[in-house]
Amino acid sequence: MPHIHINDKLYELLEEGAEREGCETVDGYAEKLLDVILKSDDIMVADTEVSVYTSADEGKIKDRLRDLGYIE
Amino acid sequence: MIETYLNPPHGGKLINRVLSEKEASKALEQAKNFPTVQLDEELVKDVKNIARGVYSPLMGFLEKDDFEQSVHEKKLANGLVWSIPIVLSVSREKAKEFGKGSRITLVGPDNQPVALMTVEDMYGFDPADVTQNVYGTTDQTHPGVAYVYAWQPVLIGGPIDLIDNSKTPFEHVNLDPWETRVMFKEKGWKTVAGFQTRNAPHRAHEYLQRCALEICDGLFINPIIGRKKTGDFQDHIIIKAYTHMIQNYFPRNSAVFSILPAMMRYAGPREAIQHAIIRKNFGCTHFVVGRDHAGVGDYYGPFDAQKIFDTIEDFGIHILKFDNSFMCSKCGCMATVKTCGHADEFHTGPSGTKIRKLVQAGEMVPEAIMRPDVAKILITEKDVFVP
Numbered sequence: 001m002p003h004i005h006i007n008d009k010l011y012e013l014l015e016e017g018a019e020r021e022g023c024e025t026v027d028g029y030a031e032k033l034l035d036v037i038l039k040s041d042d043i044m045v046a047d048t049e050v051s052v053y054t055s056a057d058e059g060k061i062k063d064r065l066r067d068l069g070y071i072e
Numbered sequence: 073m074i075e076t077y078l079n080p081p082h083g084g085k086l087i088n089r090v091l092s093e094k095e096a097s098k099a100l101e102q103a104k105n106f107p108t109v110q111l112d113e114e115l116v117k118d119v120k121n122i123a124r125g126v127y128s129p130l131m132g133f134l135e136k137d138d139f140e141q142s143v144h145e146k147k148l149a150n151g152l153v154w155s156i157p158i159v160l161s162v163s164r165e166k167a168k169e170f171g172k173g174s175r176i177t178l179v180g181p182d183n184q185p186v187a188l189m190t191v192e193d194m195y196g197f198d199p200a201d202v203t204q205n206v207y208g209t210t211d212q213t214h215p216g217v218a219y220v221y222a223w224q225p226v227l228i229g230g231p232i233d234l235i236d237n238s239k240t241p242f243e244h245v246n247l248d249p250w251e252t253r254v255m256f257k258e259k260g261w262k263t264v265a266g267f268q269t270r271n272a273p274h275r276a277h278e279y280l281q282r283c284a285l286e287i288c289d290g291l292f293i294n295p296i297i298g299r300k301k302t303g304d305f306q307d308h309i310i311i312k313a314y315t316h317m318i319q320n321y322f323p324r325n326s327a328v329f330s331i332l333p334a335m336m337r338y339a340g341p342r343e344a345i346q347h348a349i350i351r352k353n354f355g356c357t358h359f360v361v362g363r364d365h366a367g368v369g370d371y372y373g374p375f376d377a378q379k380i381f382d383t384i385e386d387f388g389i390h391i392l393k394f395d396n397s398f399m400c401s402k403c404g405c406m407a408t409v410k411t412c413g414h415a416d417e418f419h420t421g422p423s424g425t426k427i428r429k430l431v432q433a434g435e436m437v438p439e440a441i442m443r444p445d446v447a448k449i450l451i452t453e454k455d456v457f458v459p
Binding site: 015024025026027057058061062064065068070071 | 088095245255259
């Protein structure tokens with residue numbers, strides 16, 4: 001399944017945008033943006049999935065899994 | 073973003089309604105101004121499961137269309153399979169404090185904010201209709217039916233945003249779907265069998281788990297931790313016994329154990345579907361359904377929970393159906409009627425009643441039913457069963 005990867009910088013921008021637009025969550029703002037993208041005829045998108053989990057979060061998850069002994 | 077490793081979540085998107093630290097502190101301030109609805113411990117678990125993606129694609133408690141479809145058609149209004157209604161009920165008096173579009177604060181038993189909710193729908197229901205369809209009976213001695221009859225008269229639906237993302241108790245064995253998906257990838261598992269249980273490990277379950285591991289790269293043992301009926305194993309016992317089993321009997325990196333904080337509803341076939349959806353969200357590609365899955369008393373036939381999967385559309389997880397397993401003294405190993413032709417007199421299967429009686433008397437469970445070291449854990453622990 002194709003995915004949209006975002007980095008910490010983009011996450012920060014989404015956070016700022018969410019605040020500016022009065023969206024309660026960054027996720028909500030990201031979806032709002034995506035909705036605009038999906039409805040634009042001149043933009044090609046491979047997948048509709050979006051999430052605010054960032055690569056940094058994945059790192060945090062791995063740290064927790066390591067701390068708990070689930071992964072090495 | 074974390075990739076959706078392995079099996080895509082139900083509905084294609086893993087839901088995340090957990091507020092970031094910054095958002096949560098802002099929400100805590102807002103929460104003070106909203107009407108409150110108090111949740112019991114089990115509803116707090118439902119809220120957290122929604123927010124963490126365990127119940128994907130749900131983003132909140134069911135609205136009327138989804139509720140009606142799930143009760144009557146085992147589907148959501150968008151056509152996705154969904155067999156157990158996840159609802160929040162309030163009294164008529166409480167319902168007067170807000171309306172459609174209102175923001176409310178969901179508080180826990182300690183009155184601390186757990187989540188914010190936007191009320192999108194308020195509606196009534198007929199408990200007899202719900203229980204007959206979901207549980208196959210209106211008999212209120214059935215614990216799941218009694219639970220529905222205890223609902224308040226007004227159901228409220230709408231999305232939630234989680235403020236309190238704590239995982240206590242048992243935080244050290246509590247992973248959400250975002251975490252299990254990363255873990256499965258790190259372990260290199262391409263296929264994973266989910267195993268639901270509410271029991272301490274006995275040989276019959278161990279046999280099914282080993283069979284599943286012969287088929288899949290990994291085994292995800294995921295017991296329900298939460299309100300259960302009298303005589304079921306207490307949560308801490310299940311955790312202790314399974315931790316011992318995994319450390320001592322499964323190959324390293326082949327099986328993992330993590331709890332599923334949720335309430336058992338004992339809805340038999342309907343709950344088997346729900347359990348499979350949940351494990352799909354965790355990233356499992358396969359799910360084990362044995363004899364009398366999620367059953368109670370004599371309300372369901374021993375294999376109803378397997379047959380129901382033949383009546384619904386494939387929703388993207390492979391169901392591993394197993395017959396009753398037992399120790400055959402002639403074969404000298406665990407088997408089922410599919411693999412052993414000896415008479416019943418040579419077979420020893422697990423009996424919950426027998427295990428309970430022996431453990432309560434401080435006696436060892438026969439080795440044919442349970443490993444002695446596991447049985448020893450049970451007889452040396454206190455408060456083994458739900459009173």
